[in-house]
Amino acid sequence: MTVKDGKQLGKLSRWALKKSPWVFHLNAGSCNNCDIEVLDALTPKYDLERFGVTLVGSPRHADILLVTGVVTMQTLPRVLHVYEQVARPCLVVAIGACANSCGIFDGSYHVVGPLDKVIPVDVYIPGCPPKPEAIIDGVVKGLSKL
Amino acid sequence: MFLSEVLMYIGLVVVFPGFLFTAAIGLAAVWVDRKVSARIQWRVGPPWYQPIADIVKLLSKETVVGQNSARFTFLSAPFIGLAAVVVLATILWMASICPATGFVGDIVVLLYLLYVPSLAIIIGGSASGNPFGALGASREMKLLLAYEASFLVAVFTLVLKSGGILSLGGLVEYQQSYGPMIAQGPSAIIAFIVTLVYLPAKLGVGAFDIPEAECELIAGPYTEYSGAPLAAFKLIRAMLMAVLPVFIITLFAGSAWNPWAILWFVLILVALIVFKNTNPRLRIDQALRFFWGPLLVLSLVGIALAAVGL
Numbered sequence: 001m002t003v004k005d006g007k008q009l010g011k012l013s014r015w016a017l018k019k020s021p022w023v024f025h026l027n028a029g030s031c032n033n034c035d036i037e038v039l040d041a042l043t044p045k046y047d048l049e050r051f052g053v054t055l056v057g058s059p060r061h062a063d064i065l066l067v068t069g070v071v072t073m074q075t076l077p078r079v080l081h082v083y084e085q086v087a088r089p090c091l092v093v094a095i096g097a098c099a100n101s102c103g104i105f106d107g108s109y110h111v112v113g114p115l116d117k118v119i120p121v122d123v124y125i126p127g128c129p130p131k132p133e134a135i136i137d138g139v140v141k142g143l144s145k146l
Numbered sequence: 147m148f149l150s151e152v153l154m155y156i157g158l159v160v161v162f163p164g165f166l167f168t169a170a171i172g173l174a175a176v177w178v179d180r181k182v183s184a185r186i187q188w189r190v191g192p193p194w195y196q197p198i199a200d201i202v203k204l205l206s207k208e209t210v211v212g213q214n215s216a217r218f219t220f221l222s223a224p225f226i227g228l229a230a231v232v233v234l235a236t237i238l239w240m241a242s243i244c245p246a247t248g249f250v251g252d253i254v255v256l257l258y259l260l261y262v263p264s265l266a267i268i269i270g271g272s273a274s275g276n277p278f279g280a281l282g283a284s285r286e287m288k289l290l291l292a293y294e295a296s297f298l299v300a301v302f303t304l305v306l307k308s309g310g311i312l313s314l315g316g317l318v319e320y321q322q323s324y325g326p327m328i329a330q331g332p333s334a335i336i337a338f339i340v341t342l343v344y345l346p347a348k349l350g351v352g353a354f355d356i357p358e359a360e361c362e363l364i365a366g367p368y369t370e371y372s373g374a375p376l377a378a379f380k381l382i383r384a385m386l387m388a389v390l391p392v393f394i395i396t397l398f399a400g401s402a403w404n405p406w407a408i409l410w411f412v413l414i415l416v417a418l419i420v421f422k423n424t425n426p427r428l429r430i431d432q433a434l435r436f437f438w439g440p441l442l443v444l445s446l447v448g449i450a451l452a453a454v455g456l
Contacts, residue, residue: 009206013203015202016199020200044187044189047190047191049195050192052200057360057369087209087210096373141174
């Protein structure tokens with residue numbers, strides 16, 4: 001579990017991690033609806049830079065992995081690959097009904113399973129799609145677990 | 147006697163005016179940049195401690211080295227760049243605070259030290275073994291070749307104008323007795339304009355965000371970096387944001403160690419931020435054509451004017 005790595009940090013490092021969470025956005029076979037809501041949460045209206053949140057393009061820079069969608073057979077190796085590349089400590093957030101429980105795709109021929117079957121997940125955000133407020137709330141709750 | 151001198155030099159480089167002092171100013175400049183950018187975009191923006199939190203966080207994170215990376219080169223490049231910027235900052239501030247410490251040719255030393263951070267980015271990006279890193283490094287190299295020529299001509303315009311003073315301390319003393327450089331005719335104003343265009347290109351912001359180009363190249367040369375080496379690159383960027391305006395102030399307005407320099411610093415920073423937020427990224431060939439075409443011609447006109455004494 002990735003939160004355990006966070007618990008081993010010193011007080012200053014933990015404060016810095018909470019104040020500067022850089023997010024990486026990973027689509028593991030989503031219908032793009034959750035992805036649009038993630039982008040919505042990063043717009044000037046919600047202004048997440050107030051809390052130090054920055055969208056980064058490289059998983060090496062990420063502190064939070066936002067994963068949307070069911071894990072399909074096509075994306076499974078990619079999801080594992082990206083998860084292994086993220087520098088620890090990192091939080092994994094499963095966004096949307098599909099990432100939490102496969103949603104309407106449960107039992108489909110191409111589905112490997114919900115995200116927590118593949119990699120350890122720290123925060124589950126239900127909804128199809130979850131509102132941007134729900135995503136922000138989930139990330140904040142995940143950070144307060146550190 | 148000997149020991150106290152060594153301690154004094156270490157203090158000069160590490161605490162004041164070298165590493166800690168310049169890093170503090172640079173991180174403050176980064177915060178002002180992010181905050182003003184946010185205000186331009188109708189947002190609230192990050193709190194004042196944001197750049198510090200970013201650096202501390204990166205220092206406490208894991209450093210991942212990729213399988214294809216050349217390990218030693220990859221890890222040492224950012225720290226070589228950081229060391230060069232620290233030395234650069236120390237020499238630069240000392241020329242303002244105490245002009246007598248300047249030596250003949252220190253402008254040339256500073257110009258070479260200004261290359262090192264860009265070289266560190268090129269070497270780090272190439273050693274990362276990542277295609278995005280390699281592309282970013284190649285773009286950084288082309289950008290370096292583009293902006294350096296006109297900037298060198300602009301700096302030597304000033305040297306010519308002052309009658310061949312090749313030391314920064316000498317230039318500061320010259321401006322103390324004859325007034326600031328920028329008020330000494332059209333050639334100096336042309337050199338100032340060329341230097342102002344050089345500033346965002348060196349920092350890689352705004353229209354010259356070509357090597358990093360986050361929507362094309364992930365993070366360019368920094369793609370594979372994580373943890374402390376990435377923090378070193380962030381610090382290099384932050385310190386350059388303090389050092390480059392100070393270099394411009396020293397060249398064109400005299401000493402950077404007086405109250406007026408703060409106003410100059412803020413003006414240059416605001417010009418940089420407004421430029422950054424209003425200009426989309428150029429393609430690398432457009433940037434090359436711009437620097438080797440109009441800007442180089444302009445700077446050559448400047449040095450010609452200086453040669454005839456204008």
